[in-house]
Amino acid sequence: MQLDNRAQTLLKALVERYIADGQPVGSRELSKISGLELSPATIRNVMSDLEDMGFVASPHTSSGRIPTPRGYRIFVDQLLTVQDIDESVLETALGTKLQSSIITGITGSPQKIISNAAQVLSSLTQFAGVVMTAKQESIFKQVEFLRLSEKRILLVIVAPNDEVHNRLLLTDVDYTPAQLVQAANYLNQHFSGQSFDQARLSINHELRALQGDMNRLMQTALEAGSQAMADDADDMVISGERNLLNVSDLSSNMSSLRRLFDLFEQKSGLMQLLDVSGNASGVRIFIGGESQLVPMEEMSVVTAPYEVNGRVVGTLGVIGPTRMAYERVIPIVDITAKLLSNALNH
Known part of the structure; x- marks a missing residue:
């Protein structure tokens, strides 16, 4: 829905002020901060129109107004001025952790780099940082x-x-120890260093002559092995959940806080959300319950994919209140995704 310039300016001023101090914004205050030479009565009329369109709401305790998730959405999509964040500042913040991981990564694990990225997102935003780990073959x-x-x-x-x-x-079948040794030797000799799926495909074509029982044992083992490694994999790293206890918009409502930590514990909704985000280029912002995977009006998720060798392998993001400083969080998520890609490519 298109708004005229006057309505856009007033909505932008209202959202920015509400993000800054968390208090409903009245018409007189908007008259001062918007830069428009309008009377409070005219501003009240515009605010009434915006409320009818679902962009702002009036709390019962105040004559001022606050943005709705729909208001945040039009603000983020059309009115937001993203901060210019010096990449060198972020590189310095990330460098201590990510660069040290790169050095140790020669003999270490990319998992440490990913864990550090989640910690950095959390520390820079004071919200929760989350990284979906790179998909790897078993x-x-x-x-x-x-x-x-x-x-x-x-x-x-x-x-x-x-x-x-x-x-x-x-x-x-009750296999003898000798049969088990024979099967293990065959798999290790022919398929070590390959994925279970590759080995299973090869066995389908190559082991027709093998005794049926042995073939069946190897197929069962390869299927179970692939599933075992997938089950043991840590698909997601979350850091800084406790930061959200300090966010009044979330901590003041115990029901919302309980649902939020249930979400962290179960992870399934977050995994789907990050998976969807990986299919898009650049930063994506999910406000309130619009993702349907994280149905909480009080919470927003800002995500970006990261790459290895030019291929998207995972997604990272920040989870925080709907009333967050999007102009600052968006570039932090964007640049962190690029730096994480560089670290993993290194």
């Missing part, structure tokens, strides 16, 4: 089978970074 270095009892086998998987994953297999 590659194995070595597998072993341990016979626990009749038709019960423990599958032991060693990942390329020497992490160990276990999965219990329940089989239709």
Whole structure:
């Protein structure tokens, strides 16, 4: 919906003032801060129109008005002036953590870099920082089978970074220790360093001549191994949740706060939201409950994808109150995504 210049100017002034101090904004105050030479009566008429259109609301306790999620949306999409943040300032803030991760990353894990990025987002915004980790194939270095009892086998998987994953297999056949050694040797000799999915595809084509029971054991092991590594993977890193306890818009409502921490604990809605964000280029802003995946009117999420070798592999973002300084948070998220991409590419 298009607003005339006068309505846009007044809405922009109202949102900016409300973000700054959290108090309903009255017509007389708008007359002073908007820069428009309008009488309070004229401003009240414009505010009444904006309220009818759903962009502002009047709390019962005050004659002033506050922005609605719809008002924030038009503010962010059409009226916002994003701050110019010196990248070198962010690089300095990020550098201590990300650059140290790059140095240790020669023998360390990208997971540490991702965790540091979440911490930096949290510390710079004083909200919660979240990073969806890069999607990785379930590659194995070595597998072993341990016979626990009749038709019960423990599958032991060693990942390329020497992490160990276990999965219990329940089989239709009682395999002998010699058969288990034979199967493990075959998988390690032919498929070490490949993903479970690649190995399973190859076995479908190459092991027709193998005894049926052995083929079935390997297929079961590869499916279970892929699932075990996926289950053990930490798909998301969240930092600074406790910062939100200091946000009056959230902490004053125990019901909202409980729902917020349920969201952090379950993660499924956030995962879907970040996954959707990864399909778009640049920064995306979800205000209030409009994402339907994070249905909280008091909360907004600002996200951006990050890349490795030119391919989007994950998403990061900031979770905070709807009343946040978008002009500052947006460039922080955008630049952090670029710096994280550079760190991982390094």
